[in-house]
Amino acid sequence: MRLLVLGGTKFLGRHLVAHALAEGHHLTLFNRGRTGPDLFPGVTRLVGDRTADGDPAGLAALAGGTWDAAFDFSGFLPRQVAATARLLAPRVGHYTFMSSIAVYPRTAAAGRTEEAPIHGPVLPQGGAEPAGFTAETYGPLKAACERAAEEAFPGRATSIRSGLVTGPGDPFGALPGWALAMAGEGPVPCAARPEQPLQVTDVRDLVAFMIRTGTTPLPGVFNVMAPPMTFAAMLETCRLAAGAGPATVRWTPDENVDEHAAGIVQPHDGNDDGVFRLSCERALTAGYRPRPFADTARDTIAWARETRAVFTSPH
Template sequence: MRLLILGGTEFAGRAVAEAALARGWQVTVFHRGRHAPPEGAAVLHGDRTAPDGLRALARGEWDAVVDTWSWAPSAVRDAARLLAGRAERYAYVSSGSVYRYPSPAGHDEDWPVVDGSPDAGDVDYAEAKRGGELAALDSFGDRALLVRAGLILGPGENVGRLPWWLGRIARGGPVLAPGPRDLGLQYIDVRDLAEWTLDALGAGLGGPYNLVSPPGHTTMGELLEACVRVTGSGAELRWTDPGRILAAGIEPWSDLPVWVPPGELYDVLHMGDASKAVAAGLRCRPVAATVADTWAWLQRIGGRAPQRPDRPPLGLDREREEELLGRSASTDTNVNIK
């Protein structure tokens, strides 16, 4: 397979490139040159936000294109139009954020989506991803694969969710662990996303797929306990009631990455229907493997994860954590939440 990746040097795009190279595919990455490309990939340089920034793509033919763009949909529109006659299939890595809020527990690919336009410039994330989907569909029709990813974790993460937990737990001591301990989590390992996307392209699949593990693939307890094991820190997980955490003004998802308490937002983020992707071959590795491999990657790069410049740093500061844990201990209410 001849594969063109628009991006291909960071997180999801890089995982796709590396998986394709491991299969012996001919891989070309088109990027701005800010990061080293995967070894073995052909390289084209360009900035799709600049005038004439797609010049390097004016020639060439590919069996498939993978596009991970997250900003102005017009950039997806321009690339898809340019490649429509010279590529067989187009996979756009979208997001579950395209569904109208609040999407209920069990929402599948038929749940209504937000409005979007392939011609839009800078819009919010959900509209941008929906506009990108429409841009891919406009040029490729049923040859467009819409990969509606959920929470993405794994080696190479540049958002700061799992790396923050690993870094915090590696410091040791009492750790604010948001309950319930058995709260189910739904996410996709970036390498499982990559392998499924390549399989789907090879099989000629098109249309939308919720690409995320089945609900309850793991739990908050399993995730954080895996972090304790791989770091060897001996950290003490202090499981704390969600109500106490929220009352302290601590924000789910941002202050405590990955976690949201049971309720409306939890159903949106951790209760999507992944059965269509599973039927199409999705296999999700255990959380212990995702945690261990992310920790190993962090050690290889010196312990500090890269941070996307368009995303704010995540995680709870030490003083606020210590304040809540101290207050909980003093009132003897900090107990394991089952």
């Protein structure tokens, strides 16, 4: 099938392109041409800039062409998603948007499905949309992006809500930092509660499911993550995956002690535990197949050691 990828040269998009090529699909990439320009030789590349608001040249490269499905990894502001999706709607069969579990308000409630309430508009109707996002507005803006995609592709859009995505090539360190720490000698200070829930998504399983949503197609919204495990189980699995070394965990009540990625340690009062206790039944029923976390941990540690990975901010 003919697939268009908005982005496609960073972590998630890069894995999707590689997976799609292995399946025999024909790919076109649209991005600014700044990251990984030498990746995927032979794949058609269109250069543009979705952040160039009001500049007709920003999306000009997308003015022609038809595709069976599009995958949006670079949409963070609703006006940009709306402009791109409206332009593509007459010439693309299905639109899959990479969203986030951040669309859900934080809560202790477990088992929320895709029908659970999500964030409303960031600004009152008629207010000016922000030029970027913050930690506080990221989730509400992603929720607005979902609505923009569905409005442009009614009945032909999919929103993928995922959270902690990792695996080989993960440049952000929210999980690899912990995995490498447990692969060492320790002790590893950890501010999480041992029983804190955590849901991890292997990037390879995520993109395989995304391609399924676009090519089957499967419209709607999907929580895409593995069932919950505890923080203690995650750390011990990483230790065993690295060869069962001598690393130990030094659990601390100080919530400010978090040397290995603050993004996944939740408050000790448990009020945010529902963030990583979402239901993934809809995705599982639709064909999402998460591999054992031990496999993800082993492959991620091996990749990070081999490449001497240096981690950056996810945004």
